[in-house]
Amino acid sequence: MDNRNYGSGFIRTILQQFFLIAAVLCLYTADYLHSYSMQKTYIFLAIAIINLIMTFVMMGFLAKSVSSFHGLSKVGADIMFVVLTAVVYFTLDLVFPLDQNYMLADRLIIVGVVAYLLDSLFLIVFSSITTRMRTNTLIQSCVLYKLVTLIQKNLFEHTMFTRALRGLISWMAGIAGVIVFLKSNQVWGLVLLALSIFIELYYSLRKAYEEKVIRKAILQITQGDLNSTLDAQSFHGEQKQTAEAVNHIRDGLDNAVQKGIKNERMKADLITNVSHDLKTPLTSIINYVNILKEKIPETEDTWQYLMILDEKSQRLKTLLEDLLEVSRLTSGTVKYEMNQIDFLELIYEIGGEYDERFEKRGLIIVTKLPRLSMMIKADGRQLCRAIENLYTNAAKYAKMDTHVNVELRRDGDLAVFSIRNVMAQPIQFTVEGASDLTERFVRGDRSRTTEGSGLGLSITKEIVTQMGGTFEVFVEEDVYNATISFKIS
Structure with a gap:
């Protein structure tokens, strides 16, 4: 296939040169006859025009098939054009006009040789330029273009x-x-x-x-x-470098976020799988403990052992349920049924359920509730779970024989619920570290002598924030204060 293209290109080149030389000779002959007032000038002019037409036809065919000569691709197109123009100008200036002593035949030979040489040089330049035009690199190959680009880039x-x-x-x-x-x-x-x-x-x-x-x-x-990026190529100089650096920072942060999300999902999957694996044997243990409790133990010690076993198995069950709940909340699989609910009525219902537990520890609930209802948009069941966690914390960690202050107030367009108590064991946190209480597995009782999984506040925070509310914990010396805020609807 390459040999066939080479052969056709060679034939077209020969024909182009033939038609061009014939046209030049006919034009020169017509001019010579006209200068001596001879007839038949128009015949040579007609033949010259026909040959010129055929020359341009052959050049059209050559433009589709010729390729640049080896080594010329490194020479600028404008340099080649200038060299070609200079050679043609000086050649014609030296050769023409011919001496009058030359016969017509001698003149035609000289003109034909010069036309052949100049046309050969022209074809070399023509092949290089057409090749660059086909590859859309004609302008980029010009030395002037490179010079202007260099000046623009550096100046x-x-x-x-x-x-x-x-x-x-x-x-x-x-x-x-x-x-x-x-x-x-x-x-x-x-x-x-x-x-x-x-x-x-x-x-x-x-x-x-x-x-x-x-x-x-x-x-x-x-x-x-972290979704949008800067087109660094549209910037210049120091701004281009800064744009590239910003893109690198964005990519680094995005990779870190994606890696963090992946790790969180792996943790959630691990917690879910382990919890399910532990739940089955734990259920069997609880069932067997219940069976043994139905039978009268032989000794008081046996009954005491059964009570301890029952208490610890129930505590472990609660921990597994909290782990599963945290896993569901962090994975985004919890579906909320958002409805209009009365925040005040919900607090009354929950508070009544904890009266007995508070009385056992000598805790007195001091409520400050409004007379009128406060309607908010939330999932009643999930919000009840979040508030119960706060009441449970107060029942566990509040100092005995103290007050537990429960308040619901309106703050602008927000309904703010707060529960405040004095802690039995003050937490040694800084103000910034107080927010650690809402992290998973963090407990105020660092000695872990009391019951609890360290997940209650974390679950509350996830529930409230996913429903569009705000959950905050404040610790100042031995006073603990937790607030839940929702927009009043």
């Missing part, structure tokens, strides 16, 4: 040196323009001044715009938006 980029150099050149051009206009009263002096001002204004505005885009992207990153 007009936003580096400190190039900015200073560009400013110096602009100011010098502006001053020169003013001097020319004042002394010679020529308009092009003002044009030079306006051009220098325009260049500086353009690059200053471009720099300001690029910095604005970068600042906006950084602000989006600080707000957690």
Whole structure:
């Protein structure tokens, strides 16, 4: 296939040169006959026109098949065009006009040889240019284009040196323009001044715009938006480097977030699987304990052992249920049935269920509740679970024979529920560390002498935030205060 293309290209080249040389010879002959007032000039002109047409036809075929000569791809297209023009000009200047002593036949031979040589040089340039046109690299291969790009890249980029150099050149051009206009009263002096001002204004505005885009992207990153990226190729100089750095930071943060999400899912899956595996044998233990309790133990010690076994198995059951609940909440599989509920009525119902537990520890509930209802939009069952966790914490960790303050108030458009008590064992937290109580497996009783899994506040926080509310814990010395806020509907 390559040999066939090469052969057809060679034949087209020969035909193009033949038609061109014939056209040149006919034109020269017609001019020669016309200068001596001879007839049949129009015949040679007609033949020349026909040959020129055929020459252009052959060039059209060659444009589709010829390829650049080896080594010429590194030479700029504009350089080749300048060299070709110079060679044609100097060749014609040296050869023509021919001496009058030459006969017509001698002149035709000289003209034909010169036409052949110049056409061969033209075909070399023509093949290189057409090849670059087919590959869309004609402009990029020009030396002038590379020079302009180099100047733009090194002179007009936003580096400190190039900015200073560009400013110096602009100011010098502006001053020169003013001097020319004042002394010679020529308009092009003002044009030079306006051009220098325009260049500086353009690059200053471009720099300001690029910095604005970068600042906006950084602000989006600080707000957690890691989806959009900057097109670094559209920036220049130092701004381009900054844009690339911002993209790298965004990619790094996105990878870290994705890795964190993956780890959280793995933890949730592990908790779920382990909890399910432990739940089955635990259920058997609880059932057998219940069976043994139905029978009268032989001794008091046996009954005491059964009570301890029952208490610990129930505690372990509660822990597994909390683990499963945390896993469901963090994995996003919990579906909330959002309805209009009366926040005040819900607190009354829950508070009545804990009166007995509070009385056992000498705790007195002091309530401060409004007279009118407060309607909020939430899942009643899930919100009840969250508030029960707060009451349970107060029943476990509040100092005996103290007050537990329960309050529901309106704060603007928010309904704020709070429960406050004095702790039996003050927590040694800093103000910043108080928020650690809402993390998983964190307990106020660091000695773990009391019951609890360290998941209650974490579950409460997940439930409240997923329903659109706010949950906060404040610890100041020995006073513990937890609040739940929802927007009043």
